[in-house]
Amino acid sequence: MSVFRAILLLGSACGIGDDRVHAEVSRPNIVWITSEDNGPHLGCYGDSFATTPNLDQLAARGMIYRACWSNAPVCAPARTAIISGLYPTSTGSEHMRSTVRLPAGMKMVPQFLREAGYYCTNKSKEDYNLEKPGQVWDESSGKAHWRNRQPGQPFFAVFNSTVTHESQIRSRPHKPVHDPARVRVPAYHPDAVEVRQDWAQYYDKMAEMDAIAGRHLRELDEAGLADDTIIFYYGDHGPGMPRSKRWPYNSGLHVPLIVHVPAKYRHLAPMQYSPGGTTERLVSFVDLAPTLLSLAGIEPPEYLQGRAFMGRFEAAPNEYLHGFRGRMDERYDMVRTVRDGRFVYVRNFMPHRIYGQHVAYMFQTPTTRVWKNLFDQGKLTPAQARFWRTKPSEELYDLANDPDEVDNLAESPEHREILARLRTAMRDHALRVRDVGFLPEAEIHSRSRGRTPYEMGHDANAFPLERILATAELASSPRPDTINQLRAAFNDGDSAVRYWAATGMLNRGRDAVEATRPELHRALTDDSPSVRVVAAEALARHGSDADRRAALPVLVDLASFDRHGLYVAIHALNAIDLLGDKAAGVTDSIRGSFRGDEPLPARLKEYIPRLIEHITAHSP
Numbered sequence: 001m002s003v004f005r006a007i008l009l010l011g012s013a014c015g016i017g018d019d020r021v022h023a024e025v026s027r028p029n030i031v032w033i034t035s036e037d038n039g040p041h042l043g044c045y046g047d048s049f050a051t052t053p054n055l056d057q058l059a060a061r062g063m064i065y066r067a068c069w070s071n072a073p074v075c076a077p078a079r080t081a082i083i084s085g086l087y088p089t090s091t092g093s094e095h096m097r098s099t100v101r102l103p104a105g106m107k108m109v110p111q112f113l114r115e116a117g118y119y120c121t122n123k124s125k126e127d128y129n130l131e132k133p134g135q136v137w138d139e140s141s142g143k144a145h146w147r148n149r150q151p152g153q154p155f156f157a158v159f160n161s162t163v164t165h166e167s168q169i170r171s172r173p174h175k176p177v178h179d180p181a182r183v184r185v186p187a188y189h190p191d192a193v194e195v196r197q198d199w200a201q202y203y204d205k206m207a208e209m210d211a212i213a214g215r216h217l218r219e220l221d222e223a224g225l226a227d228d229t230i231i232f233y234y235g236d237h238g239p240g241m242p243r244s245k246r247w248p249y250n251s252g253l254h255v256p257l258i259v260h261v262p263a264k265y266r267h268l269a270p271m272q273y274s275p276g277g278t279t280e281r282l283v284s285f286v287d288l289a290p291t292l293l294s295l296a297g298i299e300p301p302e303y304l305q306g307r308a309f310m311g312r313f314e315a316a317p318n319e320y321l322h323g324f325r326g327r328m329d330e331r332y333d334m335v336r337t338v339r340d341g342r343f344v345y346v347r348n349f350m351p352h353r354i355y356g357q358h359v360a361y362m363f364q365t366p367t368t369r370v371w372k373n374l375f376d377q378g379k380l381t382p383a384q385a386r387f388w389r390t391k392p393s394e395e396l397y398d399l400a401n402d403p404d405e406v407d408n409l410a411e412s413p414e415h416r417e418i419l420a421r422l423r424t425a426m427r428d429h430a431l432r433v434r435d436v437g438f439l440p441e442a443e444i445h446s447r448s449r450g451r452t453p454y455e456m457g458h459d460a461n462a463f464p465l466e467r468i469l470a471t472a473e474l475a476s477s478p479r480p481d482t483i484n485q486l487r488a489a490f491n492d493g494d495s496a497v498r499y500w501a502a503t504g505m506l507n508r509g510r511d512a513v514e515a516t517r518p519e520l521h522r523a524l525t526d527d528s529p530s531v532r533v534v535a536a537e538a539l540a541r542h543g544s545d546a547d548r549r550a551a552l553p554v555l556v557d558l559a560s561f562d563r564h565g566l567y568v569a570i571h572a573l574n575a576i577d578l579l580g581d582k583a584a585g586v587t588d589s590i591r592g593s594f595r596g597d598e599p600l601p602a603r604l605k606e607y608i609p610r611l612i613e614h615i616t617a618h619s620p
Contacts, residue, residue, distance in 0.1 A: 037240035054214030062260030073252030085289030092453025093129035119149035166240025345422035440530035475504030495528035
């Protein structure tokens with residue numbers, strides 16, 4: 001029985017009227033109005049091109065958070081951070097559409113609210129990378145609504161709009177309402193007709209989303225509930241345009257957040273709250289769960305990694321915000337980002353991978369295709385061309401002077417102290433949350449057999465993160481004097497250390513591969529399939545013909561789902577695809593390695609076929 005119901009029954013037994021009981025246990029209703037794939041392109045955020053009157057009016061009576069980050073630049077891990085209050089890098093759920101469990105005793109945030117008597121509804125997208133630990137919502141469907149609660153019951157209701165999703169900004173035919181000629185094209189995009197049309201359509205969809213938000217706001221007014229309801233509006237990550245979505249720059253992580261607190265519950269608002277006001281407080285999605293509990297009068301459990309920024313249990317502000325990039329659909333990458341009030345630091349742990357890897361879904365957007373074609377024709381500026389090239393180890397951007405994040409200050413002597421401070425913040429955060437993303441995805445699962453990735457990650461014997469992280473930093477560094485340290489790491493007893501040692505050679509190229517040829521050949525028979533994949537890719541890409549002849553059969557074998565499982569197969573197919581012409585001769589073997597009736601998880605079933613299609617379509 002819920003606490004709410006128990007109090008009602010007790011009050012009735014004691015002869016206390018319903019009105020008095022409700023007054024004594026009064027808690028705010030809470031509504032989250034959310035949208036997909038959009039940044040703070042709203043009039044209330046100063047965007048004069050946007051048509052968003054309803055959200056502008058909400059901001060006029062609420063407060064804008066100017067520095068709110070999604071922790072991931074893509075939907076599933078972003079929503080996973082929200083629902084759990086934990087960084088997906090800590091729970092093993094960072095990779096797109098992966099599925100892992102929470103430890104016993106950990107809950108998703110609506111479960112705490114339901115136990116406290118709240119009626120919790122979600123309309124209707126979930127898309128979590130975590131398995132639900134029991135019933136999470138009272139209702140989660142296209143019909144879910146706060147109206148269906150018991151009389152007088154407080155509610156928490158989520159209404160999610162999909163009209164701004166990536167798939168909608170490229171849907172054709174479409175007649176623009178916002179003039180493409182007036183669009184501001186960011187410095188990293190080419191000024192092409194297709195790009196302008198996609199951006200204009202994005203603004204059209206933002207206007208449609210705003211109208212939907214307006215309907216939800218009017219429902220509360222018409223029901224007489226506006227004075228009893230705290231309202232949040234936010235987007236789930238940056239715009240669905242390429243180099244925003246899927247990329248953990250500010251352009252992919254910065255989202256709008258508007259919060260309205262009615263006068264009745266002003267005591268739950270933060271000190272800086274004022275109607276029509278703004279705040280520069282740093283908040284991110286892991287902070288939403290403890291904030292929600294705090295508003296409901298529930299003390300957030302200690303294991304939550306976010307900080308409540310409102311309510312009875314408001315915590316100290318964040319000094320930094322943290323973002324990440326893992327596997328994006330069928331493509332592997334690893335990036336960690338940090339921002340303070342002004343600067344964004346990016347650490348690329350796989351700098352040998354280009355920014356714009358071929359994600360099939362992303363290439364459905366006209367902007368992506370024309371952008372890549374112009375790069376192939378040599379018609380881009382340096383800022384525009386960078387997306388199609390390999391990455392530096394570190395990046396640093398000054399949002400005050402460079403909002404498009406195209407002027408990398410990582411080598412600037414004037415910014416050396418800032419770079420070092422943010423680099424340390426990234427490292428400290430990884431160690432604090434026990435970032436299991438420093439394992440290859442296959443090993444996240446293999447090391448967690450019999451328990452959860454979170455539990456495995458907090459076991460220093462099973463996951464020696466300090467040693468793994470140090471090797472990953474060496475591997476992604478361009479410094480040539482670290483090769484001997486990486487050579488020694490090939491002999492480490494932990495496979496993740498050996499994985500990063502091989503990755504360091506792959507990152508450095510031909511000279512490094514030649515210098516560590518014996519170690520890489522020995523790694524072709526490593527106990528860890530993930531180590532074998534990276535060693536084989538390094539030898540096949542940067543080694544001699546003899547090296548390639550030894551490495552390619554290893555990759556073909558590892559690409560078999562039947563023999564090695566899903567994550568190893570995806571990893572190996574990525575390596576083969578990126579070899580290009582150097583993988584000539586294995587296309588037929590790859591084509592025959594997948595029947596199509598394998599028992600793949602539903603959320604991941606498209607990724608192997610996409611990779612095989614791309615490999616075979618581009619084979620000589």
